[in-house]
Amino acid sequence: MHMRKKYVIAATLILAAIVCGSLVITAQNHTSETSISSGKNYKVYDISKDHKPEYRYDIYNNAGRIVKSESVFRIDPRITYPYDGVLSIHVSLGTGYFLTQYYDTNRDVFSDTFESPAMADHGMVVYAAYIGESLKLVVRDIFDINRYYKEFELDFSPVVPFNAVRKAEFADENTLDITYVSGKEYEEKNIVLQLEGTLDDTNRHQESIQSTADIPQSTRLTEAPEPAEESVDMRLAGTKADSFYIEEVARNYTSAVIDAINDNDFSRLENLLVPNSSLYDSQKKLVSDLYARNIKLELFDYDIDFDLDCLEEQGEAGIYWVYEVYVTESVGVKYPDKQDFETKEYNWVYTIVLSEDDVGISQIEEWDK
16 A cells, blocks of 8 residues: 555544454543633544543534534644634644645535645645645645646655645735745755636636546545534545554654654654553664764655454453554665765564554564565
8 A cells, every 4th residue: 555545533432443354433432521722613622531642623613503523532633714714623643744624614614634735725725645646736626626626747856745845825816835845855946836817716616727527536526524423524534444543553653753763752653652562662762862873864755555464362451453564664864974865765564553442563673575
């Protein structure tokens, strides 16, 4: 499975336990909750239990009725108003990677869920994405792809999409200013893009840069779900339910270990590891050792493949399941006596242990590809 596969977050008021290819769902009862942020159209609660961070957010329409209620793990969601009348629901899945959904409070409409968008304004969202085999810049209407959609071919560096665009802003209603990572030297380049006058609201209802037939299936608009007690929009969309937690841990670790080393911050990593394991101790030492040696890392690209044929084991705390995940990384390494990053390729096998209430990496070994 390639890195361009859509990843999603755990959501809604459920506890999902994945059992060797099947999804077991049981109701989650919240015995206590603490409000940590709120606005006219939202409230965010801390509903953590047993020292495991978990949060819930409720979205309200202008009449005060809840139209969306979901829970997320580990990192609290960030909810803002990017511009008047539109709410942004931002959920982090690990360092640098996040999912964002928008809610138009005036029209009572939710958008698609976008992976690490660079910005949203003037009714448009901007993000980098793989279209086929090419990394492209996409500009589209937030709520209706048929109103405006356009792809731009830029000379992106070979990076993961959420690292491709460094800055994006509208200079005016029809001019987009982009700073992105370019070429093999990973230089920052600035470019100004003209959007052909389509941001005029009176025209955008009738104009479309491409016909629906020309728009890739992976980016077509899907109908916004009707509000429900347990929406699964940001929980299971675009991925197999039985792989969700395994992929989330593997992908988050791949980027988190880089940032942990660069910032000497083991806390970015520790929630992804099995506590009290030899790996936990060795990774803690690795972070401090490489930071002390002033070695800097940058993640250029990665591929993840995994084997769904898990092993079922019986431990003191009950049944758990063991998966093997195969990871290929392209990492830039900068030594203190060098000016440039050296590109290195690594192949690893992550052993991920899943129980009914927790998941983490217990072992990492070299993979003889």
